[in-house]
Amino acid sequence: MATQPLPIAPVPLTVEQAEAMSQRQIKKHHVAIMLLHWFNAAVWLFELATGTALIASPYFRVMPYWYINMMTTLFGSRANMLHFHIAVGILWVVVFLVYGIFGFRTYLARQILGKEIALDRDDFRWLSIRALRILKKSDEPLPPQDSYNAGQKLFALLVYAMIPIIMITGLIMAFHLVSTAVVGWAVVLHFTAVGLVVSGLMIHVYMGAVFPEEKPAFFSMITGMVSELYAYRHHFKWWKEVKMQEEAWTHQFQGGSGSTGVASPPLGESAIPSVAPEKAEAKRGSPGMFRRIFRSPEYWPPYVAGVGLGLTLLATFVLMGQGLGASGAFTRYLVAILAWVAPHYTFHSSYWSNYIQPGQSPLIAFLTFEIFGAMLGGFVSGWLAGRLRITVDKGPRISRRTRYALAIAGGILTGYGARLARGCTSGLGLSGGAVLAFGAWVFMLGVFAAGFGGAWLMRRYWL
Amino acid sequence: MRDKFTRREFFRRSTVAGTLATVSPSAGSAKPHPPGWRGDTRVATIATNCEMCFWRCGVLAEVANGKVLKLEGNPDHPLTHGRLCARGNAGPKLLYDPDRLKYPMLRVGERGQGRFKRISWDEALDFLAERLAELKQKYGPESVAIFPHGVAPAFFLTLMRAYGTHNMAEPAFAQCRGPREVGYALTFGQGLGSPEPVDLEETKLMVLIGTHIGENIFTSQITAFAEGLSRGAKLIVVDPRFSTAAAKADWWLPIRPGTDIALLLAWMHVLIGEDLYDKEYISKYAQGFTELAAHLKEFTPEWAEAITELPAAKIRATARAMAAAKPAVALHPGRHTTWYGNDTQRARAMAIVTALLGSWGRKGGIFLPTEIKTGKFALPAFPQPKRERADGAGTRYPLASEEQGVTNGLVDATVTGQPYPIKAWIVYGQNVLESIPQRPRTLEAISKLDLMVVVDVLPMEQIYYADLVLPEATYLERFDMPQIAQSAKQPYIAIRQPSIKPLYESKPGWWIAQQMAHRMGLEAYFPWKTPEEYLETLVRPLGVNMDVLLTKGAVAFPGRPYISDRLPEDGPLFPTQSGKIELYSPLLKQLGFDPLPRYTPIEEPPVGYFRLIYGRAPVHSFARSQNNAWLDALMDENVAWINEDAARDLRLSEGQKVILENQDGVRSLPIRVSITKGIRRDCLYMVHGFGHESRRLRLAYHRGASDTGLMTRVKVDPIMGGTGLRVNFVKVVTV
């Protein structure tokens, strides 16, 4: 079957071709996606209905009072309505999570990470032309579209961006997570995100359910299939892709007997050429000052890094009245976990309750945020220097599993030692050393003594 | 179009709608508690009295399944009528204080390290009985000294008297009320007792000399003080500091500290000089008036102005105001009155002014106590101690009370070994390191002891030096000797009964005394099994129905507060040697002291030093309540009041942390500075009871600074042994 070259744009069809095409059905939506879509639609219906009724403050109100009051009496009390709203919200989050965790690669990856909803040049032109056509400013034909046209892509991007915000802020408000200030912001962000989605939702519903041209799209969300003609007319690039896949599929099984000998490379994503990073770099010409300092993989000379660290330490003393630290942060994270896992034990244990201020989570402290910042700093510096790689630092002569065991054992010793000394190399060594605390220098003596002493015993594991 | 359905309309309708939808009308904040219920738990209400300080206000404890939910004032209490101060309300946080002493502990390691091992009650009591027997045999029973405080040790003192020692001393005398009791007893033949019989709600003029009513909170006294003020009574406040009371005063006299006697003498001079005193009252009841008048010749207001730095006109004006209001003048005798070592003479002077105004036993002045005769147990005679009292009461300090004792006298005896060595201390409910000044001396005394026992509720600093520590149950968990308040306008008997079983292994005082009596063969002195039985015997002669007492918590009796309603069986009006008010005291003359109060100048603070004065805060009791979570949240540390100009000279900024160093070089913990106009330049004021050194008091440890720590110098009152505490000077050392 000779394969004619496929046209690059939809050409007018003869009636027979159109008739044939309209009979054939192409699969557009996977059943899981359809179920998710209608579940989502139902959730949005309930949540919008109760949500707008819940907002009673004139600052935020969107619905008139008669509506708010009607819904209140419907649910018996505003508290019941809130609990209903939260219950549906949680169900929504759980379902999406289940989809996200288990179905990610099969259903959502293609859409989110693939290029299915990525806007390209055609899409932008489509948007501008469509608007101008309605306003009678131009009658150019609409550029070919992917499986989702530009408008649908825009709405999909909006929804994928806003849904996490709505979910997170919703949970924060429902369970008063983190702090009051955060809940205050969550209220505002929740309303904004919902508002923006609603702005897109109107067109989505209008286009889907009301606009005649798009009627097949509406039914495709029920049957999962669209007619080839509709695909050809409205989503040409997607139609072409499906066509090429069909040919490749048939070719692979029928034409493989070697007659033509030339097997056209199978289409599909894997064929995307991957450009080796080194080559990419060379291409960009000689590295400038910024790149040489920050992007080069070599470490900085210790004195320069030392001065940088020293100035940061000084700034910390000047601003915060205390030095940098790390082991304290680990302790607070542990207490937070313990308080969450076994609150009774933590509150009553003589040691852990020292870290708990009544009415404040142990995470709200200088050290916890500082160590988190340190990880960010490390990440950025590692990223700039190209050192971001999931690796393991281990001596050449030992296996990974031994290294992991050593790391954990070393960690336990360090954790215990740090608490005993009330600080670690950064908290007590650096900061204590800078203020010339007597204990700090004794502590550093201990660290280096054990370090050098133990080195001989551990030489097999590191060298 | 604007929704005409306005917001307020919306809410009114939604509430109505809410009701229509048969949701309970007050849907929303906490559901109402039906009577006898709190939320959904059945609640029992137990009437007892409070021990967060020594006023013992009436308290109702709401208890549900073994837990005290809330304390509230007891409306049936004859003195406090349902009112309760901040500390009273914070009782549950003492009961459930995680740092409480939980089980008996025996010292391991050196004294001062505070290292103990847990032992059972039997082991502890056997250990104590054995050591007491050993001490009695080696050094005699008098070698054991007891430092009690409050009502809890009452039964234990009976035990120790039966053991054979009379060396007992509580700070209530030599560090607090001593001088005033002795001064008024020398003048009117009887002391004042507690609650003070000051008729504040009926008075026309109140005079407070160094008494911080409003910062020192005794609930019923505050109610009377406030009622009096709102009825238009005038107020004179004599205080170097602009206290809460001074803020309400019509005359605030910012007197130079230590010169109160000069002011009082000047007042007497004006009252007698301008013939304003109550002539009829004095001629009828007093003697020694002529010697007094002669004595006052040259103590003119002008003379007093030079000493007290108070304008003579103001002294004259206040004297005349008192004369105008007499006899309804309530000259408050004060409560903590051990200030400069001449305190008994000052109390005498205040008593004489009260007499000149004729307000003793008169409406609006100082009313008289009414005796209540309670029942007694026929106990065998207590053994007569062979040697005299070690604390000098009756010997070194002739007029010191032998019933309350002189704490600093006992400390001196232990340090010097004179008149005989003291080998054991039993500190029961007292904080010897916080209430007795000269802390190094007390520690030196403790180092000389063979045995140091502490019975307490909280792990104060002193347990670090104790050999044996016994945990006592708090006032909400125990029976105590009932309060017989004879100095209230309506005398009453009020009981303390447990609202829940003692927590952890803490035990009530009566149980400890009874157990020790069995081990020491002194059962004869405890002829009752249960405290209810004891109470029954005590109350029977009063004809009080036990059930009413147990449910209401207190029963009042008709009072005879004024001279006019005295009955013959109340005994002589003025039980002095002469049977009259002794303006001139022959007893003092006979003991070699000034029969008439005289102003003797006291040492002034050296340049750069302030005189350390101290006082109370409304949310704390002495040094006891700093570890109470609710009270700590309201005031977690004390601050040092410093005059604005003095602070400017020292370049101090508000809230800055400084260290105070006294004349002997002793330094305090860091304390914040509070710069104010409301204190004289030469004084520095701080609230007593902070700067705790006990690491086991997690909320109170090292919070604020300790005034007692800075009191390394005292001036002992020769008449009754009280320790004048306001003789220490401090300078500010910036950190």
Add this chain to the structure above:
Amino acid sequence: MSAPYFQTFSLTTYLAVSLLLGFFFGFFLERAGFSSAHKLTAQFYFKDFAVLKVMFTAIVVAMLGIAYLSLVGWLDMGQVFVPPTYLWPQLVGGLLLGAGFIVGGYCPGTSAVAVAIGKIDALLFALGILMGIFLFGVTAPRITSFNLSGYLGNLTIPTWLNLNIGIVVLAVVVLAMVAFWAAEKSEGPWKVFARLYGKPSKGDERR
């Protein structure tokens, strides 16, 4: 108003500043190579004294800064936190931490940074730290006496030697110079120690 300024910060600013300071802390640590266990442990095998150099430089810079600013009166030392000295717990704690360092390859701060750039062993080291801290929390009540022994309050070296702070600062700077000289000179006489552990392994040059 004299530094430190944290009292005047609102909670959000306080936390934001903490985050920012932490960012630079992590950034410089990673820049110095402290995110690699090899670079950190190389120190104990006399191959690369980066740890000593960076830490000592940081201490000297901060110490000079603090001494100067408090001298000028801008930094109010009264409000600066000086870690209290618990002599024996800190000595034993140091030994334990040193041992943990050589066995595990990191210390708490550097392990956090190493985790950030993807080191799995650093992640396990961090989990180890949490376990160690939990172990301490559980055993703390039993070792309180040791845990509080050797308490010398907020003792600083100047007060310990009762020397003027200026002299002590100078001494530390000199000590640092000597240490740096010795580290640089490790090619010289100290090389014998390096030979003790044989020539550097292949993986060493690059990291």
Add this chain to the structure above:
Amino acid sequence: MARYAMVTDLRKCVGCQACTVACNSEWAVPTGFARTHVHPTGVAGTFPHLVSSFYIAQCNHCDHPACIEPCPTGATYQSADGIVHIDRDLCIGCGYCVEACPYDARYINPVIKKADKCDFCWPRVQKGLEPACVLTCTAHAKFFGDLEDQNSDVFKMVYEQGARRLETSEVSIGPNVYYLGKKEDVDLVFASFPPHRPRLLRAGEVWRRYLRPLVLGAIGATFLGQAIAFFHQLRVGEDEFEE
């Protein structure tokens, strides 16, 4: 209907904080928080004529409360008798009301994570008991009652003895806690603790200034676009897409 109010007599009040602790105890307010506060004014005036008093702060149950409007869910509402309630089941603890109250009478209870404030001990009053602070006041300086009942203490004190409300020209929303006492004392208290203008949380400000216009703009724009498309479709007619 009633109009409940409270009067504090500063001549009698000695600032002993019994009210604060009794209230905390009655309503299990977490340690470190309180529904009513006692703020000393410190010492003012010139020696020797000095002035000092106490400001007893609590919810004033204002005639026109500033805390009801910003509450997103309408959890806080004012019943006809003037008492401002909080529906704990409906409150999400967002803090808008706390920021809005000019008298800082509200706080977020960290244990139950809801807004909390003095509600004049409404459950006790319903049972015929006095509010906890009024019962325990050692100086008998606090009075609670119905302003519309002629022979109540509060009526006499407000309308006959001239008890005053803490209001300024800037903020006058009709607080119903009145203060009685010497003129200089009450003036000092009012001068030391003026109510601040009702504030909106910064999140609220951002919402009002940027986010709300953004959302309304977006919805408006898409609605407009869709409307035009709809009319266009009507005009052009249903060119049914041949199936």
